[in-house]
Amino acid sequence: MSQPPPNVSAPFSQLSLSPSFYTTRSQFLEQYASEICDAIFTRDQLAFSITAIYPILEAQPTLGAAIADVVLAVVKPLRAEIKTLQAEIKTLKSNVEELRDDKMSLKEDKRNLQETIQSLRDDKAKLRLDKSKLQEDKSKLQEDKSNLQEDKSKLQLDKERYATLIENLEEHLAYMHLKERQFLEHGYRTHDIFEGSLGRRKLWQKVADSVRHEEHPRSSTKLSRAHKNHIRRLMAAVFVSDIRREYKVDREAQMYPLVQETLHKILSDSKNDNQVAVIDTNNSSYLPGIAPDMSLSLCNMVRPLAACMYGVLELKRCANKELQDDKNLGQVYDYLLSIKRSQPNRHVFLGILSNIRCSVVMTIEGDQNRITMYSPASWEDMVVYLLDHVCKQDSVFAPAPLPFTIGIEYMQKQLGVTRRSMVASFQYLNHGSIAIKCASKQEFGSAIRREVSILRKLTHRNLPQLIYDPSPEELEFGIKPVGRAFALHVFPSASTLRSALLETLSALDWLHTTPNIIHRDIRRDNIILDKLHPVIIDFDHAVDLSIVSPTTTFLYEGGYICCPREVLNHDDPWRAQYRPKPAHDLSGFLLFVVECLFPSRVAAFRSSKVLNRNSSERGALLTFWREMEQSGVWGRWLRAAESRDVEMLKGLVELVAWPSTKGCEVGEVRVVGEETSSGMDSFESVNNESSGSIV
Numbered sequence: 001m002s003q004p005p006p007n008v009s010a011p012f013s014q015l016s017l018s019p020s021f022y023t024t025r026s027q028f029l030e031q032y033a034s035e036i037c038d039a040i041f042t043r044d045q046l047a048f049s050i051t052a053i054y055p056i057l058e059a060q061p062t063l064g065a066a067i068a069d070v071v072l073a074v075v076k077p078l079r080a081e082i083k084t085l086q087a088e089i090k091t092l093k094s095n096v097e098e099l100r101d102d103k104m105s106l107k108e109d110k111r112n113l114q115e116t117i118q119s120l121r122d123d124k125a126k127l128r129l130d131k132s133k134l135q136e137d138k139s140k141l142q143e144d145k146s147n148l149q150e151d152k153s154k155l156q157l158d159k160e161r162y163a164t165l166i167e168n169l170e171e172h173l174a175y176m177h178l179k180e181r182q183f184l185e186h187g188y189r190t191h192d193i194f195e196g197s198l199g200r201r202k203l204w205q206k207v208a209d210s211v212r213h214e215e216h217p218r219s220s221t222k223l224s225r226a227h228k229n230h231i232r233r234l235m236a237a238v239f240v241s242d243i244r245r246e247y248k249v250d251r252e253a254q255m256y257p258l259v260q261e262t263l264h265k266i267l268s269d270s271k272n273d274n275q276v277a278v279i280d281t282n283n284s285s286y287l288p289g290i291a292p293d294m295s296l297s298l299c300n301m302v303r304p305l306a307a308c309m310y311g312v313l314e315l316k317r318c319a320n321k322e323l324q325d326d327k328n329l330g331q332v333y334d335y336l337l338s339i340k341r342s343q344p345n346r347h348v349f350l351g352i353l354s355n356i357r358c359s360v361v362m363t364i365e366g367d368q369n370r371i372t373m374y375s376p377a378s379w380e381d382m383v384v385y386l387l388d389h390v391c392k393q394d395s396v397f398a399p400a401p402l403p404f405t406i407g408i409e410y411m412q413k414q415l416g417v418t419r420r421s422m423v424a425s426f427q428y429l430n431h432g433s434i435a436i437k438c439a440s441k442q443e444f445g446s447a448i449r450r451e452v453s454i455l456r457k458l459t460h461r462n463l464p465q466l467i468y469d470p471s472p473e474e475l476e477f478g479i480k481p482v483g484r485a486f487a488l489h490v491f492p493s494a495s496t497l498r499s500a501l502l503e504t505l506s507a508l509d510w511l512h513t514t515p516n517i518i519h520r521d522i523r524r525d526n527i528i529l530d531k532l533h534p535v536i537i538d539f540d541h542a543v544d545l546s547i548v549s550p551t552t553t554f555l556y557e558g559g560y561i562c563c564p565r566e567v568l569n570h571d572d573p574w575r576a577q578y579r580p581k582p583a584h585d586l587s588g589f590l591l592f593v594v595e596c597l598f599p600s601r602v603a604a605f606r607s608s609k610v611l612n613r614n615s616s617e618r619g620a621l622l623t624f625w626r627e628m629e630q631s632g633v634w635g636r637w638l639r640a641a642e643s644r645d646v647e648m649l650k651g652l653v654e655l656v657a658w659p660s661t662k663g664c665e666v667g668e669v670r671v672v673g674e675e676t677s678s679g680m681d682s683f684e685s686v687n688n689e690s691s692g693s694i695v
Contacts, residue, residue, distance in 0.1 A: 586649065640652075
């Protein structure tokens, strides 16, 4: 029976071996103990120790088995450790490979950094070169700046010289215009002066030589006690004493209510043949851009109207010797010219210049503005003059009766006037403000009836709407909107102006296509604004081609500046017969866009003699159209107008552009006294807020 295997977990000295083992054990231990111990506890000699055991295993199988068990017990954990070590070695090898890869990557990064550093060094060198060049440029710019400052000072001197030259040229032009007779065969025209080109002092100096001086007229009229008391109270309020006549008031404005109250009580007295109202108008702009201190008006007026004025009174707080200064006299003369434009059918106009100590009466009369100035008179004599010449039933200073059938109490504003008709805004029923046009005389009624027949056919939003359409015998009509003058400063941006131009073109195309009407007078004066929407007005020269024969021809009657080229090219434009075409209106629209782009240039063009055969104005207008035709830019637009290519013309408005700047305004340039070939001045806006130019 074989013995059980020894307990390998016990110490070697405690191995339970059979008795036969002990002799062998002792021998074994004596010969191999040290090797076995070394084999067990020294791992690097394990293979040798096991080899040394093989002879024992052959000699003593049982002891060899015991030793093998011991050896296996030791080797088994060693194998596990060996596997663990092999795994660690594999991991270390992998880490070594990764480190080698990282090393290569770092070397590559190092090369890239070296290249970047070299590139930065190159850039640094270039920047140094650029810096030196900029420093050189800076020194050059500083030199240029000093040169420009020198040029600026030279230009300033040139500017002053040119200003003097321009002033002299303006004086010469004004003198030439004063010598011209306007409307030789076709009606009324005031002094042909560019508005704003002359100051009032120079204006008076130009006409001073033609003034007729007369003694103040004597009168047998005696002031009543009440009138004298009114004057006495005025003197006491204005002067310190009747003897010294030193001013008690500090400013002119303090005299206005005192004078207005005194004169109004005297001139509006019911005992007078004709009651005259005295209105304080120093804050009113019922005349275009000017405001007389006092105005003599028809009684019962709700507001001052230029068509209802007898004359003006200008007050000055100055010494007697300063009263008749050229500037003061020019101021009164300017007022009278403006009133005359508003009352073309009247012939004599009255103006008074006064410092209350003494007063100077001035009158102008006739188409040639003959000026009569009376010698200075006292305040009492001036009042007597007004009672004798203004408050009489058949006064030559009385304004012509207004032709409107609607009561004057509903009249809001005078919009325009010519010899043939008048236009004013009225409060009409529940329609609000409407513009009413009325023929001034029965003989001009046919034009009113013809215009009404055309207005009845208009339904486009950019064309006027006929509101007031009475019987043909009344020779008047009313339209909406009243609108305002077409002015560039009204538009907040170029895009809004372009939209307005496109709307105008759309209205013209509708007019030519739907009712087949040719306007014949397309220009800025005949386009008003309802808010920012344009409205084409003034159809008194329009032709309705749908009711006339295809062979019917007409004389031209529209505005001079928009006269068709075929009429201008005729030997005698006044007698030229032509057939109105849509192309004529579209060419007028083209000229209207040109005026939007170059307003001052068009405003300076005096078109009154365009139809005169040998006039320079006619040649200038023909040259303009010829240059437009030859222009590479404008030629295509002109050809589009002549061929009635509306779609092509829409691109024309893209030329309108300007930089938008908050708070920047574009000044309005106004053509004053633009004429039509029918012998009528086109209307001027009575104030800057409205046009109403429907005549």
